[in-house]
Amino acid sequence: MFFASDNTSGVAPQVMAALTRANAGYAKSYGADALMTRVRARIRDLFQAPEAEVHLVATGTAANALALALVTPPWAAVFAHEAAHINTDECGAPEFYTAGAKIVGIPGADGKLTPQGLGTALERIGEAGVHGVQRGCLSLTNVTEAGTVYTPAEIAALTALAKARGLPCHLDGARFANALVATGASPAEMTWKAGIDVLSFGGTKNGCMGVEAVVLFDPAKAWEFELRRKRAGHLFSKHRFLSAQFDAYLEGDLWLTLAAQANAMGQSLVQGLARVPGASLRHPAPANMLFPWLAPGTNARAAARGAVYYAMEDQGREYARFVASWSTTQEDVDQLIAALIP
Amino acid sequence: MFFASDNTSGVAPQVMAALTRANAGYAKSYGADALMTRVRARIRDLFQAPEAEVHLVATGTAANALALALVTPPWAAVFAHEAAHINTDECGAPEFYTAGAKIVGIPGADGKLTPQGLGTALERIGEAGVHGVQRGCLSLTNVTEAGTVYTPAEIAALTALAKARGLPCHLDGARFANALVATGASPAEMTWKAGIDVLSFGGTKNGCMGVEAVVLFDPAKAWEFELRRKRAGHLFSKHRFLSAQFDAYLEGDLWLTLAAQANAMGQSLVQGLARVPGASLRHPAPANMLFPWLAPGTNARAAARGAVYYAMEDQGREYARFVASWSTTQEDVDQLIAALIP
């Protein structure tokens, strides 16, 4: 019963097998390996983006922070939801990588920015001439931190506001596969067709060991990205082992298969909650992460029964975060639901 | 015939097996995995340093830059050999991580600092009061970039000069195992007993996939290290896969066995060079890396015969860099030597 995070799960067998295969013999280091060539081609195909540049790093924070630094000068603002990972869970990595940009946290129900909320922030920030920080970029997250998803149309509505100000747009897709599965959108529809310029394309949470692709739909700054990555210590010498992961991840749509399993288990949890007295969802939960309100005492009882997840409280009211992963089984779900029922 | 770098070799079978084992089931993320507890204990034992703190990162540049930033304020100088990796091969990572410290590159024959050279630099820098950068730390590298090694006594002589100025001392041990094998020194003798405060303890080049341990002999700044690591995107969510590598690396002295093989092949190359007309060593080569002068045309001939290594020139004279790794065989060595002979 491990529902604390999709990052407590392991590596999908196909990815592990790819690592073993990649270990044969010698390979060029620092990204010049043959597998990387294939990864690049796969991603260009997948996104119908033949010019896109692709670079791999090992963590989501590195992907986000490097991507943001590429498009945000130090004296500018990153517009993001106030609960965004970049704002609350990266110990200031974007500030470090951008040399001091300012994240403007914008409120919004269910972890999602609204055009109105973003519009207000875009008006408020950047009007002070040289005295205030300038408008820098928009950063969205899909699946959001609240477990909700943006549709391509919702993303397009937000990026349109940013682009009207000339701002580049970043998508934190640590759970990109889960968002696609939940919405039925294609990779292109969810990204460049909806105004996204830079994507953090997550692998780690969805069955890889530690790899994320940064996809630059505009390749103009690709070399700068490489310099920033190296300078940050995120260029792997034995890079073939990052390539191998992502290559296997994309092979035969494994990534979507894994996300489909995670989402299906998320939905099974949603259904199972109907049987838990006093439980109700804090936010819509169309993907693999849900935040149910729970009756008093539920968290303690479930913990005592061996369920592992984040138990929280909001103004005295109990709730939880459950995250299903590629390796979550129906049996796991059934056990968790059973543990929640008095 | 792959002698370009020890990072073109793969992962030792024992390490790969450990990764597969570590993949079973769920594990706490971000360094709270059980394997990390064992790695910490192993390193404390190995170094006879029960108070030492240990953190893992995935690249040598991250290990060095984070370590240096921990001990060097932005307005200070890092004293290092002018050819040190931190000075020439990390695209300014130490400057990035320290927020702008200054690396003072000091010349020295065979890639090694001398007490005289260091002493001069320590006198020259830091005497300008508030106008100049202050003295920050000493950073040594063993095995050096020239393939030579420092003995513990040589390290102690250098750190003594730094410590007389109150400076902390860092050792870049990307090839730490090779240095120990070459000198016969113990881990403790080569580090804290010789005045080293922070060690970058390399695993990647010597049979791991991508893992380095930063060992803080003084644990006072361990929490700051963790914050810096997270903020830099170098804290792995699926951290167990870093732990597993280092755990297997230390198990049964695998790390020393692998380095012994690399060094033995390095020495076999040295011997083989005796059969190559016109070849002679640029620097002593007691470990796994050598820089032979070669007769004109040798590099082109060897390349045509399939030998892969760095071919260079100094004032019109040909030379090469050969690096042997844990996976280099006697057959590889014999083939390379044969490829060099007209």
Place this chain on the structure above:
Amino acid sequence: MFFASDNTSGVAPQVMAALTRANAGYAKSYGADALMTRVRARIRDLFQAPEAEVHLVATGTAANALALALVTPPWAAVFAHEAAHINTDECGAPEFYTAGAKIVGIPGADGKLTPQGLGTALERIGEAGVHGVQRGCLSLTNVTEAGTVYTPAEIAALTALAKARGLPCHLDGARFANALVATGASPAEMTWKAGIDVLSFGGTKNGCMGVEAVVLFDPAKAWEFELRRKRAGHLFSKHRFLSAQFDAYLEGDLWLTLAAQANAMGQSLVQGLARVPGASLRHPAPANMLFPWLAPGTNARAAARGAVYYAMEDQGREYARFVASWSTTQEDVDQLIAALIP
């Protein structure tokens, strides 16, 4: 009718005379001038703080950003009012100087933090372990950006919350003199006796040409301050001209006399507004800055009549910012009031 800011006024005659006097002959540069010795002594006396260290810079942004950088690590949060100058009017200077710290803007009526508002922020930030930014420092502003003032007791209540978390406390006193005059508090009461560790003690807005004193009540980091100041290009070579300003500013309580005039004119404006139809104060205005709501069309009319000030709108409602300075006269006030009346 110049009420845009106290920084559009000139230099008080006594300060200008001091600059001329200081120009005689040669003087040691970089802060070693004899006048600086006297300034240091004066400030120590004034604040009953014999250990305090004092350094001069030429701008308020430099004073604030250097002070904050001294007490806030890069991975930490600066707790401040959301409208604080450091958050909205310094183009990210604190982020630049701290190497990426995060300003947490806290709402609060009339430009003032409340213990409840601060308490909530102190609980929300810093609870995420290594994943979130850490708690760094508290920064208050007196006179606030809304023209209101904190009493020493109010400051003490806020710093107590910060100190319970171990946080140092900074006071942005760009209008420190005006705050003292408005409250009747002594310099010591408003600062270290109320829990302030570092003060930006403004001179520029109150009759100097360009000088602010940074007062460190705990001298432990004085040398670090000097290094940071030099490294930022804020150490003046002809430093005597900063010293001379501050020396004259303090001589015979000139600073309080100047602030008393500014505040008296501010109060005269408050009284005059009673004669302006439809005018009412947005915030209490006990010092030299006021924000009156105005009847529709008032701003345009006043501008046409030559009044210079910031005209603003909030949700369609007109208001203004009037700032009186040391050089504002009763005649200026009368003219402005006349310009506002239909």
Place this chain on the structure above:
Amino acid sequence: MFFASDNTSGVAPQVMAALTRANAGYAKSYGADALMTRVRARIRDLFQAPEAEVHLVATGTAANALALALVTPPWAAVFAHEAAHINTDECGAPEFYTAGAKIVGIPGADGKLTPQGLGTALERIGEAGVHGVQRGCLSLTNVTEAGTVYTPAEIAALTALAKARGLPCHLDGARFANALVATGASPAEMTWKAGIDVLSFGGTKNGCMGVEAVVLFDPAKAWEFELRRKRAGHLFSKHRFLSAQFDAYLEGDLWLTLAAQANAMGQSLVQGLARVPGASLRHPAPANMLFPWLAPGTNARAAARGAVYYAMEDQGREYARFVASWSTTQEDVDQLIAALIP
């Protein structure tokens, strides 16, 4: 007998008078003052550069560091003489402002770079692909730290090498006026006509109180400069007092008159040294700064007689630095020479 530095001298009477004049009434703050318009026009005329953008700051370190940051990315090298002020006397300001660029200190006799020395450095740095720092910019200093000067032709020869690599070129002109007087070159000849893109045009050392103009011959980055200046706390609110200084400085060629006096006194010192037994110049001294070798005991004797200057030693041999300023008189020179003679 004050020869320690030209920054121990005061403010020229014409500049002081201009400050007093500028103090009348109210003025727009933050650079929108009318005097700044005139300064900009004057500098464009003076340099025959109608497109140039001009911004004022108060210190030379600010001018240099902001200028370098404008043209050098964090992962790049600043090529400069090893004795350049930016490398040795700014406590790492360029590293701070550039977010970690690397100053490559190049040796060269008499404080001057040679095409050969620069060429070697340009070849050595920037050839390591993503692993090393990239080539960033060239920074020259005129008058040099050794008191020597570059002719426009010498500058052009150096900038040509940099421009062949696509690098922008900066001139640290803290003593720009002295260099022009010494060479007879025009402002345009010494700068953009010789390949200079950004100039730190010094006022402070040559009779101002504290003001330097940064002249951007290519105005494309003018707005970025303004943001960087504000963010660094170097935008003055009472900016008219910077403008007034520079305006008076340029009025009627005052700046050249002052520099001519300083240089004449420098030359008088050179001639006077002929009467000092054992004295000889370490470097040619065509401007206002000289470094004479002195007979043993001279420094102590002169100090005892009240001469104030930097006394130094090189390998046991005594020497001195004498700097003449706009306010140095023939009597001062005569006294110093007398103090040196046994």
